[in-house]
Amino acid sequence: MKKYRDYKALYVYNLSLRNEIYLTGHLIKMTGLDTIVDRYILWPTVMKEYLLKYPFLIKKIYSTISCCWYLVNFLLVSIQFFTALLNKLVVKKININIERILVDLTHLLLNRVEQVENETPKYLITFNKTIKRENIVAYSFYNFLSFTDLLLVYRLSLVSYFSASRVIKDRLQLPQTYSNFKWFLVWISINNLNPKEIWFANHCDRWAVLLDNIGVKSTLLQHGIEDGALVPPIKLRSISSLYIFDKEQVDYFKRKIIVSNFNYHIYKSSLRLSKLINNSNKNILIIGNISCYKDTEFKLIKMLQNSPINIIVKPHPVLPISDYLKLSKHYSFTLIKEKDTFPLVDFVVSYNSTLAYEYKANNIPVLFYEEYTIKEIFEKITNA
Structure with a gap:
């Protein structure tokens, strides 16, 4: 039984790795990195800036790390193991029967929970136990682990390097296993808790595959708008309910993310719009995504400089x-640094983002880059 448990953990980890490798490859294309570097590279949105400045150096460093990844992986996993032991010293293991849980493995989970009209689970399993929300009781993943479990996590993390060879075909993909210790820690913790129902907000990454393979009734909370070209190799099979922004998203999830039968529900709008003070001019909001739409955003900002907008x-x-701060030294615009500030505006210009859909639900016109050219957007704004 123990061997089977270990085998299943490694098997599911390899499934999750397949999706992570695919997602990183897709992001490399989305960010335009494939035109800069003809190879696989981890964290493309972060690495792009450095590759533009130091292409030869970054490629050399990444290639060297990949060649020595067995040693790097051993050191990384060992450091995480000793850090986990220290964390475990201050978090007691508890035995508690919880049937419905929220699993916090993405930064937008609790925001999406606030948009659900039906009753949601009150228990949150998280690495950030300092979270304070009304009607939410937070537990750490460490609450459901023993020191023996951490030794098992350590062993599986080291063994996973070899089992991953079935999935990894390019040595440059080896660093994708960087999160294996945390992955096995979550896997064992949730299995120890043994819930009857799981709610999560990961669509198709390593965490989505992990939670889907716990094998219990699951509810997926849409956290963002996926690119329509995204078709992950591993689909979700345990989803019984899906919360989404609008009906248009249902078909995409049915065809490309979820293979099980599910009911869907539409989020209620939770956007709190703040009025701009003493401003009689027309206001437009550009929802930014610097990794994929930098040139488009900056071009529009420059085009609008001579208009009373x-x-x-x-x-x-x-x-x-x-990059926005650098641009603001030469061009006039207001940069919102506060994450919870959403201004009331006349127009929104955006890529296919969840925030844009929320503005749309509040009857504010949204112009998507996917639907209009920059020239058409400029004309619609200035002529309105």
Whole structure:
């Protein structure tokens, strides 16, 4: 039984790795990195800036790390193991029967929970136990692990390097196993808890595959809008309910993300719009995604400089804002740095983002890059 448990953990990990490798490859194309570097590279949105500045150096460093990945993996896993032991010393293992849980493995989970009209689980399993939300009881993944479990996590993490050879065909993909310790820690923790129902907000990454393979009734909360060209190799099979932004998203999830039968529900809008003070001009909001739409956004900002329009930019919450700060020295626009500030505007210009759909639900016109050229967007804004 123990051998079977270990085998299943490694098998599911390899499934999750297949999706991660695919997602990284897809992101390399989305960010335009495939025109800069003809190879696989981890964290393309972060690496792009450095590759543009130091292409030869970054390629050399990444290639060297990949060649020595067995040693790097051993050191990385060992450091994480000793860190986990220290964390475990301050978190006691508990025995508690919880049937319905929220699993916090993406930064937007609790935001999406607030948009659900039906009753949601009150127990949150997370690495960030300092989370304070009304009607939410937070537990750490460590609450459901023993020191013996951490030894098992350590062993599986080291063994997974060899089992991953069935999935990894290019040595440059080896660093994709960087999160194996955390993956097995979550896997064992959730299995120890043995819930009857899981709610999560990961669509198709390593965490989605992990939670889907726990094998219990699951609810998926759409956290963002996926690119229509995204077709992950491993689909979700345990989803019984899906919460989404609008009906248009149902077909995409049915065809490309989920293979099980599910019911769907539409989110309620939770956007709190703040009025701009003493401003009689027309206001437009550009929803930013610097990794994929930098040239498009900057071109529109420059085109609007001579018009009587207030330009407001809301950057992506997990991407750097340094390029916007540099641009603001030469062009006039307002950069919103606060993540919870959403201005009331006349128009929104955006890529296919969830925030754009929320503005649309509040009857504010949204112009998508996928539907209009920059020239058409400029004309619609200035002539309105």
